[in-house]
Amino acid sequence: MNALHRRSPSTQPTAALAARITQIGILTLLVSLLLVFHKPALAAPTPQASGSDWVTISIDSNLPERYYNRLLSLLVYRVKILDTDTGPKQVLLLDKTNHSDAVVGLYPLSQVADSAIYTRYYAPVGDFATVADDVALEELAKRWQGEGDGPLVVGKDYQAELSVLLGGKMAASVIVTGTQGILPAVESDPNAIGIVPFDRLNPRFKVFSVDGVSVLDNRLDGNSYGLAAAVGIKGEEAPRLAGALTPLVTNSNNRDAGHITTLIMTGVTAMTRVTALRMEQKGYDYPARVISETLAAADITHISNEVPFIEGCVVNASQDNLTMCSDTTYWAALEAVGTDIVGLSGNHVNDFGRDGARESIGWYRENGISIYGSGLNVDEACAPLLWEHNGNRFAFIAALAFGPAFAWATDELPGACYYYDHKEAIFETIADLRSQVDVIAVELQYLETYNPYPTDQQVLEFRELREQGVDIVTGVQSHVPQAFETYAAEGTHRPGVIVYGLGNLFFDQMWSWQTRTELMARHTIYRGRVISTEILTAVLEDYAQPRWATEPERADILRSIFQAAPTRPD
Secondary structure (H helix, E strand, O other): OOHHHHOOOOOOOOHHHHHHHHHOOHHHHHHHHHHHHOOOOOOOOOOOOOOOOEEEEEEOOOOOHHHHHHHHHHHHHOOOEEEEOOEEEEEEEEOOHHHOOEEEEEEEHHHOOOOEEEEEEEEEEEEOOOOOOEEOHHHHHHHHOOOOOOOEEEEHHHHHHHHHHHOOOOOOOOEEEOHHHHHHHHHHOOOOEEEEEHHHOOOOEEEOEEOOEOOOOOOOOHHHOOOEEEEEEEEOOHHHHHHHHHHHOOOOEOOOHHHEEEEEEOOEEOOOHHHHHHHHHHOOOHHHOOOHHHHHOOOEEEEEEOOOEOOOOOOOOOOOOOOOOEOHHHHHHHHHOOOOEEEOOOOOOOOOHHHHHHHHHHHHHHOOOEEEOEEOOHHHHHOOEEEEEOOEEEEEEEEEOOOOHHHEOOOOOOEEOEOOOOHHHHHHHHHHHOOOOOEEEEEEEOOOOOOOOOOHHHHHHHHHHHHOOOOEEEEOOOOOEOOEEEEEOOOOOOEEEEEOOEEEEEOOOOOOHHHHEEEEEEEEEEOOEEEEEEEEEEEEEOOOEEEEOOHHHHHHHHHHHHHOOOOOOO
16 A cells, blocks of 8 residues: 555645556556646635656655644645745655655754654653663663663653664563653653653653753754654755744744743852852852853852842851851852842841841842842742743742741831741732743742751742742752752642752852752753752862862762652652
């Protein structure tokens, strides 16, 4: 049976003719198709190519039907003339790929990057509490072929794409399930790796990079990523043919960079004491020099700044100094990491009095820096910061759930939003925002415990925020890394994440290994939904400058916070 009538839509009026012409010669075939498929419409005549000037195209009969039938219809009814460098050419559809100038098929994206019609990205995944970060494409191929170091779990709907990416026929040992079945499979077996479409990711998955390239990278070059497949065209005029077809298809790409937002949330920043001394000695951007490239690459980079910016702040490097400020010149370090938003829920925001708080808030506003969590009065302090990027709408809220009382804003005095006095109002704000924005992120300055394990009360209150509909809950109080928790909260099907504590970012606590270790949470949002959270790990050096953790250090840090995670409620 030839490809043309094997899958032609039942409503196609020329199906019988297509079946009959398989017995005639190739020239008669072309002429018949020209007459049948390209008859000019009376109301709006289609320009005709002259003589024998045409492009012949065929569709690989192995193309999955979800692509095949749509493209067949488009090539029969919509794409009839192609503008080329030598003028318009007739587009003729053949049923034999070896007789065609161009062939539509399923390929690795790297082979048809300039002529892709449909593009599909896939992500290798494991349980979130997994230390490993990367998997080789070769290892995935081995598992696909029945070898490798553990089971492979895939969805039943995209085996054709994986076949062209991983090579050969799928082995019987591969676990095939619905997309919803991949999560329980990888959570129950630490050696299992699942493969999930990019747009079906969930924060409970740990997303692995492939040979060092991550599908979550907001600057990803698809040609360098091993798990990207495409329905594309090879042959003469392939890019132009794809250009004519692509606007006519829907759901052409399951990973549209124009709808991705990466958000990096960071822990305690207090550029004071010895950190300030090092900045005076080595340059105001000294703290940022190692990590700046990664942080600045985020679409939204968040800083939780504990202390006020005071022009002419005098350096006091004593470890006993608990009255803290930063000179305005120190902004250079935050500028270097690409700071976009600043949470001001720290309990040192009023260390230089209410006038110092006014000066600091005024300085932020004069310089066009977006702040939240503090204000000139309590209404400003508790107000959400609204943000939009790539069509993703955000609301950021910050509050201080700790003392001292002089750090709290009042109806008339500046300071931080005190959580317990305004908790119900914050919940009402969250409820109102839920229908207006896509992602709600709340950060709390909470009780400091210097322990990776969150307290029972902390777990209760952070989970309460998730249950109110908050997508990302972050503890910005902790001077040591604390647990992460990913789950869909009771009362909502929205996946999200709780970060109980990120540790320090720029602060001089060199007195223990735990206070030197740092976390940054990099969240990926796609089409209004948090689809993944990555944990970045760093180590403080020289009282001021974080560096990226080595592989053994990172493994130890991750194991520590995974072991500290509370029991998941679901």
